[in-house]
Amino acid sequence: MQSPIHTRRLTLVRLHDTSPGSQHIQWYHENWSDVAATSWSLRGASKSLEESGERMVQQLTETSILFYAVFAKPSEGEVALHKEGHVELGRHLGSISLRRQNGGPTLQPPGPSTTTEDASSAHATTDLQVLGYAFFEAARGKGYAAEATGAVLDAYAAFVAPEKAVTSTRFYIEACVDEENPASKGVLRKLGFTEVGWKDEKEKVFLNGAWREGGYWVWGLYLEYGEMASIMEIQDAIPREWYRPNALSHASPNPPTFTTPRHASLPTYLKGNQPFRLHQKDKIMDAPSLQLNLEIRDAVVKSFATRRPVLHHLNADTSWLLQIPRPANAVKHGSRIYYNVLIDPWFVGGQSDVARWFSQQYHATESAVRSVAEVEELARQVEILAGGLRVGGRRGKGRGRLMDEDEAEEKEESFIDVVAISHEFTDHCHKETLLELHSDVPVFATEQAATLISSWSHFRTVTPTPTFPTHADWHDYSLPPLPTWLSISRLTAPKDSLFYHSALLITFATHPFLPNTTPKKQRPSLSIHGDTADDTHYSPSASEPAECIVYTPHGIPHQALSPIPTADPPLHTLAFLHGLHDVSISAAQQLNLGARNGLLAQRLLRAKYWVATHDEVKKGGGLVSWFLRRRVWTVQEALREVGGQGVGELEDVRFQDLGNGESRILE
The missing domain is CATH 3.60.15.10 (Ribonuclease Z/Hydroxyacylglutathione hydrolase-like)
Incomplete structure (x- = not known):
């Protein structure tokens, strides 16, 4: 999956190097040894660099975790505090992760929209990822959680798009949030998640400095194609009949008829005479159409x-x-x-x-x-x-909760x-x-x-x-x-x-x-x-x-x-x-x-x-x-x-x- 990921204010680096003394383990430990950042984690803070390394190896091997460290971009004239290859990084802000949960969802999610289902959807398999994030206290209240999480969802949607285009697999993201963590609920709501329900647990748990009654809220998001199109900012394909030549220009021909995406040239509206639309009704596309979508999206960007x-x-x-x-x-x-x-x-x-x-x-x-x-x-x-x-x-079956x-x-x-x-x-x-x-x-x-x-x-x-x-x-x-x-x-x-x-x-x-x-x-x-x-x-x-x-x-x-x-x-x-x-x-x-x-x-x-x-x-x-x-x-x-x-x-x-x-x- 893509790394690094860039947003307007942030750079996200995927951590995967578990060799002794690696910078990736150092960054993982810096985040997961911080008591405030991990206050909503059942596992709590890591006690040593060695323990952090063991946790990281375990997560990578057992849950195929996609773990990203989140950094601020250095502002103009500011000296970079970290580097990943040739990429300069600013202050370390926290982390975002998606981990595979093979045991199935915590609560049965509602079915995806019928507008995106076909006759075989009843037999579709579900790929389940659990979302988590942990931000340092100084980085809270600035919108970093939504910005970074949205970026990871973007990258993940792009990563699974080819498989989604040719299979009936459903891609589902789950998040678990404590009753007393309304800020994380707000982040999920902004990202398009919906509340699935309450998961009751009888045993009390120690979270955020206090013993709390068992149970937590479960939220979910399907990455059906319509949703993925939104997340990847594609807005569906822009059909050629929406491009119209300039009434006075003869220099720019009508856009060509698309044969296959591999040979199709992009419409000239990006540089010349063509208006475009940002709206079209959702529809399911085959792999070539999806590839064309991605090409158009990149050109529009x-x-x-x-x-x-x-x-x-x-x-x-x-x-x-x-x-x-x-x-x-x-x-x-x-x-x-x-x-x-x-x-x-x-x-x-x-x-x-x-x-x-x-x-x-x-x-x-x-x-x-x-x-x-x-x-x-x-x-x-x-x-x-x-x-x-x-x-x-x-x-x-663990219940990793959102922690910010x-x-x-x-x-x-x-x-x-x-x-x-x-x-x-x-x-x-x-x-x-x-x-x-x-x-x-x-x-x-x-x-x-x-x-x-x-x-x-x-x-x-x-x-x-x-x-x-x-x-x-x-x-x-x-x-x-x-x-x-x-x-x-x-x-x-x-x-x-x-x-x-x-x-x-x-x-x-x-x-x-x-x-x-x-x-x-x-x-x-x-x-x-x-x-x-x-x-x-x-x-x-x-x-x-x-x-x-x-x-x-x-x-x-x-x-x-x-x-x-x-x-x-x-x-x-x-x-x-x-x-x-x-x-x-x-x-x-x-x-x-x-x-x-x-x-x-x-x-x-x-x-x-x-x-x-x-x-x-x-x-x-x-x-x-x-x-x-x-x-x-x-x-x-x-x-x-x-x-x-x-x-x-x-x-x-x-x-x-x-x-x-x-x-x-x-x-």
Whole structure:
């Protein structure tokens, strides 16, 4: 099985060398001679190095134990305290183990999900491993137990995947926990274990410094394929029909038809023009499909390792999740990799403005995500793929017990860092959806939307988005509680009193290779407003250029975008979200400006990506619906209408019509 195993904060080394004087025995003894670390073990602490060596040999030979020593990764500039080969290791934190239990489970586990069983499952054999861990007292309360255990489960799932693909063997993990060890129950719950039941024992036992009544709780986890897919962060195979070529590009062919995994090339979405999905219904796969899964998973992980923003289309309309990678200095202390901005969420139910008789609309296509909880799960899965989290965060005959009091009932953290609302209209500011969010999540909204949201008395922080003028410095719009490297503002058009044709401007300085330009003015780099704890270690310099996302669901007159090319320090438009459909109420009122305006705006912005938004043809009724007029444009038609250099002028632009539930890494 894999060794070493690396996580965001930890390195795990499998201990197997039992030769006299080996470093592996030394590490084993260091952990198992510690009274506090072994306080929940029936065997108690080892009394000598010799006894530790004998225990280690016995466990390796009798139970085929997979025993990992857990070390912190040395932080930047820190001298390594240990080494395993060429791998530098920091402080020794504890251990994780999986040992085979040939006598069967302590309590009969429930059957696995019927969705993953076949006709032969009744005759399947069960491979049983018992989970244990022991952490030093100084390492508790920091989340190491869940992170390290998740990593070992990852490695074990990958290790048994080939056997699982061609046999009916079930892989089951059991864990036994004392009644008075609620912290370990919390760790198991996060890792996806379920409580099987209580194992009654008549004799008292001495655990954690006291004699206790016999009996303990038994927890279990099946590594059925659906579960293994989750643990290995595969999300099932990503079928080729989900890859779609760029509407303007002819350089990248459609992905090839897969013959066998050995000869199949990976889809080009990782580097070029293809969106991808992170969701698919569970299904059982044969060995070649599993191998392809693993290849795709590895390629996706490598792509996320580029640390570039990720854009997810949450429905067929205009709800988005933007994941912005935090600066390196902000994540080295153990925080999440991505800062998550939820934009205009509306997932289920109808929306109505003024009154239902006037306007009532519903999504014509069911949203890919149907709740804020599913958005949270999507963000969590991306963190796992990018290496920022281990599996299970918020999911989900001896009697070796779990031995660590780590992470007792800690507060659940939302993965959504901020919500951005572009308009007060209910297809952008949908009350029922927004109230699903935790009240601590800050909201940035246009003035009228902010007033409406504040009236609900739900959110603690509701901030009106300021207007970004010409020759502005984006730093000045990084308002608390945003980190100093991020700002949210808006662009408005003259004579648009309702601000219907406006845009959100999300600006961030996290790309280390943007071309720098000497600013026309200098400003102090000291920030006095409220960064989050994880982001206080990084503050962008006054001259640092930034990237921006321009989001305008109704469109904004292209002339109103002039503040972006005049910004100081300079702004580089990474993505421009503007629809293609031209929507109006008869000839009296233009609603969505459509592809022609989008093309003129793109010429000014020179965005790397132009992404269509708010083009869903919704189901609706009411008076307004009788007067709506819609013309569906393509970019090519807009080019012919507006004139110019033709398709060649946009050959460096990646136009993306991201479908419902599709995602895109913005390189």
